[in-house]
Amino acid sequence: MPLQSIAAAFQRHFGHEPLLVRAPGRVNLIGEHTDYNGGFVLPAAIDKEIYFAVALNGSTTARLHSYDLDESYTTEIANIQRDDTQWANYLKGVVAQFQKLGIEVPGFDCMFGGNIPIGAGLSSSAAVECGLGFALNELLGTNINRMDLAKMGQQAEHEYAGVRSGLMDQFASLFGRPGNVVRLDCRSLDYEYFPFSTEACHIVLCNSGVKHALASSEYNTRREECEQGVAILQKHYPHLSIKTLRDVTREQVETHRTELGDVVYRRCRYVVEENARVESACNHLLQGDLRAFGQDMYGSHAGLRDDYEVSCRELDTLVDTAKALPGVFGARMMGGGFGGCTINLVAVDQVDSFVEAMTQAYQDKLQLTLETYKTTIVGGVEAVAGEMVK
The missing domain is CATH 3.30.70.890 (GHMP kinase, C-terminal domain)
Structure with missing residues (x-):
């Protein structure tokens, strides 16, 4: 199981026990390019996922590691900014959203990887944003609700990846429910679940x-x-x-x-x-x-x-x-x-x-x-x- 590998690799690399989080990619059954136009979408979370191992490290530094790329990246939390390491930008963008809310983010270690095919349109970037946002929310006890975590992921995508995405991808990753698709009204942010039988x-x-x-x-x-x-x-x-x-x-x-x-x-x-x-x-x-x-x-x-x-x-x-x-x-x-x-x-x-x-x-x-x-x-x-x- 990839999560097991990432948990073990985290302990080898960083030497302490992490919080483990799974963040799914998504499909969208219908409703394409409607989200940023205030319309309806019908996504579902799927079993192609990004796995995270995250722990606070008692310093002022974020130590990030991409398991799939076997690349490391370190930055001072007080000096978060975009640069040419694209995979790290998604994570730094999430940290920046916590800081915008006036939340002081201490140093942390993060290792992530998964089985969402990159470039397949299954929203690997949203899973990365939502997984880290969820993990930091848990570790810091900040009690941010899921809709706000989705919006923070979206802002990270806008500001640090340069893609003006709608909210659907982050919403689907956070609000998925087994055996259901979920219709999101991107204007009001009301949502409703619809059963989707995989027997048929x-x-x-x-x-x-x-x-x-x-x-x-x-x-x-x-x-x-x-x-x-x-x-x-x-x-x-x-x-x-x-x-x-x-x-x-x-x-x-x-x-x-x-x-x-x-x-x-x-x-x-x-x-x-x-x-x-x-x-x-x-x-x-x-x-x-x-x-x-x-x-x-x-x-x-x-x-x-x-x-x-x-x-x-x-x-x-x-x-x-x-x-x-x-x-x-x-x-x-x-x-x-x-x-x-x-x-x-x-x-x-x-x-x-x-x-x-x-x-x-x-x-x-x-x-x-x-x-x-x-x-x-x-x-x-x-x-x-x-x-x-x-």
Whole structure:
């Protein structure tokens, strides 16, 4: 078990007993690029996780170690700032959020590692932020609630990684519940759990294996394009409280199509339609109608491909291939785009043949090797008792 290895390595490296924490990655069944537009998302925490061993060390220094990279990094807590060691930036960003709240963070030792594939769009960075935030909250007894820990992780991502992510990734890592997906209203931060039975279907992820260089810059560009749309619509509806695209109707977007311009119009149309798909999909879950849920997934992918323009040849090939296979309820690209994974809902008795067929087709069509992950929905970030890992 990776946590056992990390616990043992911590004691060898630092020489004392740590607090052990597991922080899951996430999938998002539907609701992509809606979170920073104040909309709905439908994520779940999964059994691809980052494991932490953390302890206070009685000094003024943070001693950080990446188990997977076998790299160490040391910094004075009083002098936390971004630099070129990207993996350490995520951790330092979390420390900075505690300091912003006026909490004095003493020196600590931290070792972390896990089995979330990097670059697959499963939110390894959010798991890192939330795992350390949770651990420090426990060790310092600061009693920060989970929603505030999620916001602190998000701010760390903004300020220290330079990615203006929404709240979904951190929220899903902290609020996951076994056997459930959770719909988050990113405007009000209300949330509701929906049962997701893994007896009827399994979640299988297909990793395109590509991470196009466009991803981060285009993500920020999409945010700006949505903000442009909001600014234009605000001028026409000053009496309405339009703050994000969540506050906008499809009719309003259509009415001002010309002024919005083709690109911003399509970005806005996608977000408004995707919010409606999340609500529709949740109703299908309550009715146990996975086929109808899957149709919303296909609609989501088409919108991401054509209107939001964040898909790529590899993702489109994976979704088109999956759609034609037996036992597949739905499939779509997941995450920021330009690479990463597709998420597929597959009948339990068809999972093995699905993986085999997808792997062969990806090789035949694109001459690329496909990695697949069968995932289980798990609970959110938690401390793990030492005896559980022995």
